[in-house]
Amino acid sequence: MKELVVISGKGGTGKTSIVGSFAALVERKVLADCDVDAADLHLLLEPRVKHREDFRSSKSAVIDPGRCVQCDKCREVCRYEAISENYVVDKIACEGCGVCVHFCPEEAIKLQENVSGQWFLSDTRFGPLVHAKLGIAEENSGKLVAVVRQNAKLLAEKEGLDLVLVDGAPGIGCPVISSIAGATAVLVVTEPTLSGLHDMKRVVDLAAHFHIPALVCVNKFDLNPELTGQVEDFCRGRKLKLMGRIPYDTVVTKAMVQGKTVVEYSSGLVAKEIEKLWRHISYELAGG
């Protein structure tokens, strides 16, 4: 089984639109949306949820005011300034480290497990989708990403499917690390802007750090041909394989407004380039 994770460094380069189109083009796969704090893939795929589960991971301290004698020990040991002057824990600032619990002489503090999100197993018109929703102002997005990926892989194994196709998060931090670790390859979707190039370099370095092969695609390449040239020069310098170029076209937004993937909505140039992009990627995934 292969696992391809689509990432970008910079947000808004077109990851989800491309994954949506791949969903329509590729047979025998499980889809996974690992952008758990701003998931959008479901807007194109209209999932019917078959199974949902609470995600419990984060903990936070709770002080029992009946037992608290206001000795201030908890405020002394807390490094996150999470306990107020009147001994109430700020759930958002609390890291759940439990140091206050240990040192409270009155045993007035407990660590409570929070439901910090939900994950779903759904059916879509293009096959199964595993996705999630992180609770508002919750942490541990990396662990929720790991849960989504693991369930997508289990499902692929169970159904005998060959591919897990993952929509990743922007950035290079916790959720991105969690979504690429151990994957077959990543597809970096970038755009010809200084920010796109800068952010792509960092995410390519991240993939190299974890020894994951990186494939590259330049979206909206005709917005600035000179910068597209710089992106491609960078790829050649780093021996990264260029998988395709997609032109800028308002058809991408129009398809999104209709809740459709680009390849369903149109058979124009963008759709043709995405098809070509997938052919190149599947050749690479098959072992080049």
Next chain:
Amino acid sequence: MIIAVASGKGGTGKTTVATNLAMCLASKGQKVQLLDCDVEEPNCHLFLRLSFDTSETISLPVPEVDRNRCTGCGQCGDICQFSAIVCIKDAVLTFPELCHGCGGCSLVCPEGAISEVPREIGIIEKGCANGVHFVHGILKIGEAMSPPLIRQVKKEISLKGTSIIDAPPGTSCPVIEAVKGSDICILVTEPTPFGLNDLVLAIDMVRALGLPHGVVINRADVGDRKVVDYCHQEEIPIVMEIPDDRRIAEGYSRGQLILDSVPEYEEKFGALFENIVALTPSVEVKE
């Protein structure tokens, strides 16, 4: 006054709004500071002609165990919630990249065998560009924990004048770390289904944090009307609309501010600031 610029969805124009607003205020002679808190992918510096004065390494305290003193009692492993220190039989293992730096293990060790040593998570650079005081954090590649670095960037906030924070995308811990404590949070979105979906999440977040907020709609004439309808329905003020303009997009691709590619925006960013001031009546801008 502290103004945070955030968004649920990435690539909607946070950096554009933050940098142009900062330069616009500076050109009027106001005291202004710009803090790039998107430490995973900081971009503000690409749009400013900066000269950096200082660079500082930022670290988290992680445990180091003195094997001669350790008796293998296991109390350190018991208190650690993150499996960053574990005791197997009588050997103690540490996993520094999992450590949140809470200090519990060193406090609890009865033998005084655990000290804390710094582990580098990134750097902070400071500089100046045409009157804007600038600070950004750069997270080390492979490092998962960005909130402690964001916290350090925010320690540079000056309480005089206006401080503008460019936040990372999303709605989880790094974003919360970046926007909390600000006087107002400006959410930048685009009028598309993805933009709306992620705006709703971001609005839930700023409401949970109790932050005053307003919305900037970028590329305001693409997509559909649903973002505008949502804002009206929820009585969320729209503080600025930026139309889709090829000149802006091309300038952006080269690292150019809107103020430079379309100079009439000077006035529009001035109006944005006035709208922000009107939404934060109790906040005094100290000179």
